[in-house]
Amino acid sequence: MPELPEVQTIVNYLSKKVVGLKITDAWTDRPKTLKQAGGLISFKKQIKNKKILSVRRRAKYIVVDIEGKKTIFIHQKISGHLLYGKWKVASGKWESIVSGPLKDDKQNGYIRFMLMLNNGYQLALSDLRRFGKVILVDDDKVKDLKEIRDLGPEPLEINFEQFKELFRSSTSKHRKRGRIKQILMDPTFIAGIGNIYADEILWDSGFHPLSRVENLNTSDLRKIFNGIAKILKKAIKYQGSSIDDYRIPSGEKGKFQDIQNAYQLIGKKCKKRDSGIMERLKLGGRSAHFCSKHQILK
Numbered sequence: 240m241p242e243l244p245e246v247q248t249i250v251n252y253l254s255k256k257v258v259g260l261k262i263t264d265a266w267t268d269r270p271k272t273l274k275q276a277g278g279l280i281s282f283k284k285q286i287k288n289k290k291i292l293s294v295r296r297r298a299k300y301i302v303v304d305i306e307g308k309k310t311i312f313i314h315q316k317i318s319g320h321l322l323y324g325k326w327k328v329a330s331g332k333w334e335s336i337v338s339g340p341l342k343d344d345k346q347n348g349y350i351r352f353m354l355m356l357n358n359g360y361q362l363a364l365s366d367l368r369r370f371g372k373v374i375l376v377d378d379d380k381v382k383d384l385k386e387i388r389d390l391g392p393e394p395l396e397i398n399f400e401q402f403k404e405l406f407r408s409s410t411s412k413h414r415k416r417g418r419i420k421q422i423l424m425d426p427t428f429i430a431g432i433g434n435i436y437a438d439e440i441l442w443d444s445g446f447h448p449l450s451r452v453e454n455l456n457t458s459d460l461r462k463i464f465n466g467i468a469k470i471l472k473k474a475i476k477y478q479g480s481s482i483d484d485y486r487i488p489s490g491e492k493g494k495f496q497d498i499q500n501a502y503q504l505i506g507k508k509c510k511k512r513d514s515g516i517m518e519r520l521k522l523g524g525r526s527a528h529f530c531s532k533h534q535i536l537k
């Protein structure tokens with residue numbers, strides 16, 4: 240699933256391309272993708288000839304602000320990613336009119352939803368597994384969406400004191416309890432971190448994924464806080480990880496998978512050169528990848 244760096248890469252790319260353009264039409268072959276009373280007809284009526292004012296990110300969601308105090312809220316879910324290009328219908332299927340990854344990479348060929356723009360380009364959602372969602376809401380209702388209202392803070396927008404405070408329960412003096420990896424991946428605790436980046440952050444900061452947060456001291460939390468900022472910023476710089484379905488809106492792959500240190504590297508030598516071999520364990524139905532040599536269990 241696209242995590243913070245992948246969604247930020249998409250938002251950075253689209254901000255340069257589509258802000259100021261007008262939406263001329265919309266298309267979908269999958270009514271379920273569009274969570275809209277009245278379906279595509281009603282959606283079209285409300286977005287037609289509206290200018291795109293901004294494209295931003297909250298957690299793993301893409302928020303497109305358009306004229307008329309409306310917001311197009313996009314949840315790419317497991318395999319969805321937004322693409323920017325020009326397509327035409329060929330034998331009943333959308334096909335990119337230019338060659339390259341938009342045409343040739345099959346991850347970009349599962350187009351379920353499209354916005355047509357007044358510069359002749361289209362914004363398309365390619366979504367192999369069909370869980371992606373597009374929701375049109377009034378600007379002032381965005382904060383009430385169930386995807387948004389319970390979210391924790393943005394990890395790149397808080398300081399260390401605020402981060403430390405997250406580990407205290409709001410209802411008592413007791414500290415938050417649980418396994419560090421699951422807590423980092425909990426969007427109500429902190430937003431945007433999923434399986435890939437939780438593994439990378441813990442590898443970098445030197446903590447075993449099963450470490451219990453109630454055993455972590457201030458210096459440990461500082462290491463994790465620094466690891467979060469370092470890894471997420473680096474992953475944005477490398478335009479996200481295309482180890483799975485995710486692609487940049489140009490259709491190309493991100494490059495973070497080339498420098499990943501933990502995720503899916505089972506059996507490989509630890510890149511800290513500490514003679515550790517990367518292992519995997521199951522945690523809450525997900526895999527955690529780690530080195531038991533330098534990642535300490537607290």
Ligand SMILES: [Zn+2]
Nearest residue numbers: 509515530533
């Ligand atoms: Zn190691």
